[in-house]
Amino acid sequence: MPQPTPAAEPSTTVPGASHRMVDVPxxxxxxxxxxxxxLVLMIHGFPETSYSWRHQMSAVAAAGYRAVAVDVRGYGRSFAPGPVDAYRMTALVSDTVGVVHALGEETAIVVGHDWGSAIAANSALLRPDMFTAVAMLSVPYAPRSEVRPTDGFALIGGSEEFYVSYFQQPGRAEAEIEPDVRGWLAGFYTSLSGDTMPPPGTDSPFFxxxxxxxxxxxxxxxxPSWxxxxxxxVHSAEFERKGPTGALNRYRNVDRDWEDLAAWDGVRLACPALFVGGALDSSTTWMADAIADFPTTLPGLVxxxxxxxxxxxxxxxxxxxVNALLTKWLHTVRP
Known part of the structure; x- marks a missing residue:
């Protein structure tokens, strides 16, 4: 099998980690x-890159694992195809499979945060032969709904527009983000961080x-203090490499995902699983029912x-x- 070729060393590195490029279809x-x-494969969410796993790399490696964090397609140094539908979930799962193969491995434990949590969960759902365990951070596992996603999002918020609906039109959110990527990211990170988010009762940036x-x-x-x-x-320089369009295209495929994954409707995610969420995170509170359903939807939950x-x-x-919870769980599911 051809060996992955090294990438040029970036100006900003994660201490102790090496950078490379690998070929996927x-x-x-x-x-x-x-x-x-x-192999422990870590997948970031919106709007981040592999750099968001900088604190986990050495901890996972020290625990006896091959820690690998990717830039999802459309982000950072990874490729960024032009068509909107190139960012559908099945394509992102194909990338995770391609990375595992490119690294010369047959199986992996997959860990995801935010959209990366959904990519990780669907990787384990579609390829249980390859992804032997899944950890989900911030966004819990939620099986396919009976309601088309954009129809459901359109009903949220009343006279205001839910952010996922706001992201649907190509170019609209880009026009907000591109003039000041660093400032937009600073505001987004600050608004969703536990020590700097708006107090309860304040108008939400999600609407x-x-x-x-x-x-x-x-x-x-x-x-935020972190x-x-x-x-x-670093976050803004990495995000600005490709711009926001590829990242936003993930949101623009929610209906395609719903159609593509119909064959897995009702299938439980049976592999050993971990969930870690923040008590102040809207993802945790909005999706409280999904967390309550874990005994049914995640029968392998550790x-x-x-x-x-x-x-x-x-x-x-x-x-x-997070490192303590993650490494403890990894030792319980180690192949």
């Missing part, structure tokens, strides 16, 4: 890698009034944890707690 994926042992922009309701002021200026610089005072960026806000 249709393009090339950038990843960072550290350690040796069973956009007519004629307004999403950023109009972002929290302004100091950055995000120093230098790290925000443990589920809610971290008090924590927001959405869980592996960055609470790296020591």
């Amino acid at each position: 249709g393009g090339r994926i950038h990843l960072i890698e550290q350690g040796a042992g069973p 956009v009034p007519a004629g307004a922009a999403m950023r109009d309701r972002f929290t302004c002021g100091a950055l 995000l120093p200026d230098a790290e925000l610089d 443990s589920s944890h809610i971290l008090e005072g924590c927001g959405h960026w869980i592996q960055q806000e609470r790296p020591e707690e």
Whole structure:
């Protein structure tokens, strides 16, 4: 099998990790890698890159695993196809399979955050032969609904527009983000972080009034304690490499996903699983019913944890707690 070729060393690195590019069907994926042992594949969410796993790399490697974090297609140094439908879930699962093959492995434990949680869960659902266990951070597993997603999102928010609906029209959110990528990311990270998010009762940035922009309701002021200026610089530089379109196209495929995954409707995710969420994260509160359904939908669940005072960026806000939970779980599911 051809060996992956090294990528040029980036100006900003994750300590102890190496960077490389690997070939997958249709393009090339950038990843960072550290350690040796069973493969643990980490998948980021919106709007992040492999850098969001910087605190987990050394911990997972030290626990005896081959820690690999990818830039999802459309982000960072990975390829960014043009068509909107190139970002459907089945294509992203194909990328995870391609990465495992490119690394010369046959199986992997997969870990995801935010959209990465959904990619990880669907990788395990569609390819249970390859992905032997799944950990989901912030966004819990939720099986396919009977309602077409865009129809459901259109009913949320009343006179205001739910953010997923706001993201549907190509070019609309890009026009808000592109003039000031760093500032937009700062506001988005700050508004969803446990120590800087708006107090209860404040207008939510997840709902956009007519004629307004999403950023109009972002929290302004100091950055979260977990995000120093230098790290925000890295996040924004990496995100700006490809721009926001590929990242936003993930949201523009929710109906395609619903159609593509119809054959798996009602199928339970049976492999050993872990969930870790933040008590202050909207994903945890909005999807409380999905968490309550874990005994049915995740029969292989090993443990589920809610971290008090924590927001959405869980592996960055609470790296020591997440690392302890993750490595303990990894040892219980080690191939």
